[in-house]
Amino acid sequence: MLLHILNRSQSSSRVPLDTLRAMSGNDRLLLIEDGVYGAVGPLANVFAAIQGRVYALQEDLASRGLEDRRDPAIELVDMDGFVALTEQATQTVSWY
Amino acid sequence: MNYALLVQGAPYSQQAAHSALRFAHALIVRGHTLGTVFFYHDGVYNASRLAAPPQDEPHLVEAWRQLHEDHGTSLLVCIAAALRRGIIDEREARRHGKEGYTLEAPFELTGLGQLIDVHTSHDRLVTFSP
């Protein structure tokens, strides 16, 4: 299982689409930095197909004033949870 | 586990270096080791000894240095990416006939081969890019 770390959102970039194309059926996706903009509102629908395997970094949503607007299908993780996700994955791939 | 980080974002320009530092501290708190931070692309600017941020902002260069002092983390800077961008240690400055230098210990100029070696000597490599 790979952990894909994404810091771009689908509102301004095609990178999230490439990330999704590269993900296998049990890979996980973590949204960080500007990637968390994609965790909000109808934009987040792009992740419907991988529901249950999408995470967003809590502190990056909070600093952007968007913590309460996160799509409920996307799980919140703190920095400790970020580290835990990297432990569980065999390796990580960063998309930017 | 023994972790390595690859940092490719310049300090203060993008969030990458800040995220990498947050992650570095979190992995240590969870009981892991941070063996190496490798700086590549614009990440090499994190090694500038001349960085002088305002006092009410996080001092990234100082924070990297502190990681080395507290946890023995190697701070490796890709020499090819660094020299192009004016990040240069005393020895290289002499070799290129330049006055002054911008990189000093505990940061080390090193070849890209060290980034390849990181894969065999560490359990995890996590990349932070702009």
Place this chain on the structure above:
Amino acid sequence: MSDTTNHPMLVVLRHAPHGSSWLREGLDVALVGAALGKTVNLLFLGDGVLALRSGQQHGPLGQKGTHPTLDMLEMYDIDTLLVDSEALTQRGLTVADLQLPASPVEAVSLPELFAQHSPIYSF
């Protein structure tokens, strides 16, 4: 990463030439990996497929570009060049438009490709 030590290394190139140094610095990682004896495969993904377009030139200020580096890959035994088929099509390109022979990869094969490589460097 001990369970994947026999896998080849993958360098994913996602940026086009000239506009930034990502492509050059990614290729440098591939060359160094190969020089250290790793089996290195390249995947040109998204805008990265433009790296392979034939007829590229040096920049007007003497910037070297990355096309000369592509010609060195064979010398380093980097002979698996995989190219994102969908990205080529989106840009009106086919493998006949490329500087080097590359194998088109369909989107459906990408996840398996990532799963079979270690380490993966993405530029």
